Amino acid sequence: MINSLVSGISKLFGNKADKDVKGIEPYVGKINAEYVKLQGLTNDQLRGKTVEFKNRVNDYLSEIDQQIADLKSEIEKAVELAKAIQKIIIGQENMINLLFYNN
Numbered sequence: 640m641i642n643s644l645v646s647g648i649s650k651l652f653g654n655k656a657d658k659d660v661k662g663i664e665p666y667v668g669k670i671n672a673e674y675v676k677l678q679g680l681t682n683d684q685l686r687g688k689t690v691e692f693k694n695r696v697n698d699y700l701s702e703i704d705q706q707i708a709d710l711k712s713e714i715e716k717a718v719e720l721a722k723a724i725q726k727i728i729i730g731q732e733n734m735i736n737l738l739f740y741n742n
Contacts, residue, residue, distance in 0.1 A: 677685065
């Protein structure tokens with residue numbers, strides 16, 4: 640009774656293994672397509688592809704590094720502005736204290 644119920648639910652919703660297979664199927668197709676493309680290449684051509692891939696990765700990372708550097712610069716400018724504003728506010732508070740509380 641319980642086994643047939645579990646079996647029915649499994650058929651209706653599928654099991655974990657089936658879901659895992661469905662999740663990786665698109666990647667298997669892409670990998671197989673790339674394999675077909677690379678299958679006819681010589682070892683030297685494959686080494687060239689490796690260098691090409693490393694260059695693409697390095698180019699991408701250098702773009703990210705530049706974005707990080709730009710963001711750091713903007714943050715430093717914002718911190719300096721906040722410090723300047725803080726000095727102005729403290730100066731105004733000191734002036735108010737002198738004017739109103741030292742008489």
